[in-house]
Amino acid sequence: MDAQATGDPGGGQPWGPHNTVTVVDPSPVNWLSITWNTMEEANRVDHDGIGQPSLAESWRWLDGETLELKMRDAVYQDGEPFDAAMFKLGFDKVQEWTNPHPPGAFLNFARDVTCDAVDDRTVRMRFPGGDSAALMKLRGMHLPSTRFWNEWGFVDPKTGSAEGHW
């Protein structure tokens, strides 16, 4: 793994107490903290509890059923560029499963929700009948790299399934 991929602080600077913070986190949702520290979603929640843009730099409802998101110019840790097609890949992957989110089915997109990459930066999602929980659900839709999808894809190696393992 090269320096860029490992996040080496640069120039071979060794890790030690001077630049390491050691944490004890007994929370039962520590697994989600690890995901949210290393992967991102369209949006996030800041330290004051307020929703903020993340890999989507903005969004707007075009009508009561259509959400348009503008994707940010970002790069994966392995060098792969992030774009609207990667967002759509994340949506298509999560929709392959019945109940992928450990917190529960309330995070699921309905089966008739669609997602299209209009261009490299623009995504349009259509929610028939509307869904005011759309942005909450997007907070739980992780957007990892192609390599992650190919090698892991949130599939539990013990069960071979991604149900409840997103």
Add this chain to the structure above:
Amino acid sequence: MIDAPGPWGTGPFVLTEGVSLIDSRSDRVVMEPNTTYWNPARKPTVRIVYDNVIGKAEGIKSVAAGDGRVDVVFDLTPDEAHAFPASEHGRIQTKKAKTILTGVFNENRPDSPWRDPEARQAINLAIDQAFVLEHGAHGYGTVIPAFIQPGRYGADPDMKPMPHDPEGAKRTLDGLGLGGRELVFVASPAWKGVVEAIGQCLAKVGLGCRFVSDRGDLPDDFDVKLEWYFDWTPQYPVACVHREFFGCDATLRQGPEDPKFDALYDKLLHTPEAETEGVVREVERYLQDEAKALFLYSPFTLFAVSDRVAFTPYDTCMSELAETRIQG
């Protein structure tokens, strides 16, 4: 969840060692700064090591002693924070996070007295929330009217916490034939002090109170179960918190489904996003009007933090650490 370390995401850290799953964790989980991260405001400057061996009690001691083994300990109980010694090396840090500590009435049995909103309301009137917070949790929290803190998204500025009215509570409870009962409260050992403070309030209306740890099997005949919960959402608390207690798919509900709540939730889902706050307030008022729970307070999240670290806690209770720095 992530089953192997690797450069999988775009996030501020790269997972370089270990895994954290629901049912198991590596002894160490290590995250290093992502040097290509797009957001300069959240670009980390430190490596994070989660120590999953040392344990919370030893971690707290380490922070107080300044021995360098641990810098931040999450999720202290009120008693653990209160007992933290005067130290030149570390401190207790608090955060008014999006949390609740609330009592779920046992409405499982068809003859449960707690299916009657009047009985639930009487218990609420018997409880002095500020007393419970001060004497049961060393003051680490904020009294709230229902499930949302004042000033947060969805909080109704016209809603106040239920009044403390022990005389009225006793009248109602006696009238319902509930006077003199011993109520069984199931709770985490972390909230034993809270249950004891509740017991002092209940004694003033002629009720007994017995603490039962939730570490064992849930007894069929319990009256109230205390639950701590948190909201991680971007301004959508009803789905994350309220639904978890009262929705048709709730995991914390202790009674029959509530079609009125489900109808309100459905209304919220189909309300245009820009207009949802009014529906959230409607849900909050419904909870209080029906005394759907024993409303207590919003606990602060509590941390033991080394003085060498500038730690930025999150209102969501998650250990997101991009902004955490070494001091100086």
